[in-house]
Amino acid sequence: MQLLVKRLTRVILVLFFLILPGYRALADFDLSVYQQTPASASVIPEEILYPKFFRESDSLSLQNIITEIRSRIDFVKGLRHEPSYFNCYKMQRRISKGLERMLAAEKQLPFNFVDDHLIYDPQSPLFDYLRPMPLKSTDFCSFRSYGDLTGSGSTIYCVYHGADMRGEFFRRYQGEASRLRPLMTAFDIVELLIFLPALLFIPAIWLILKKALEKKQPSDNVSQG
């Protein structure tokens, strides 16, 4: 009998220490910070609509122009490099899907906004809903949400790549986003470099044809007369 009690006590103790870390983990994650309604800005922050990645790649630097030319040469060769923002937007969609899963399972989100800590901390209540886990495309990537996630009109974005350009939120503010972009970007310069000779070539051909037709005209008149 004494042996049985001893064994039972041991089993209970083992179970207790197995369960305890799980409880501690849940209790350790402080959600109170995330349960405050984020302040709504009257203007959508630039880092969402025209983020650092595009500000850097649009600027008219020699390096950017060379990169643009190289990417066109690679395109002709059949090599297609997926830009880092493509992958980042894919990861943002993973986070949105995770939030949808959590909402479906728990009827309401227990927080109003997310950041990297809430996404990547294994003790976070959102962690288990994120599958596959969203990865960062670059070292500069950092995920956030804008607006109140428990309401409408919010979005997930990356501080380096901004919000998904094909997403509903970005399309709603597309006008504002294009106003933030400069008139001439490295992309536009390279397009001009490619198409300007072609544009000059067309009037030259037209002039040559015109001259040729003018020369032909008198002889036609003579044969008619």
Ligand SMILES: [Zn+2]
């Ligand atoms: Zn990113």
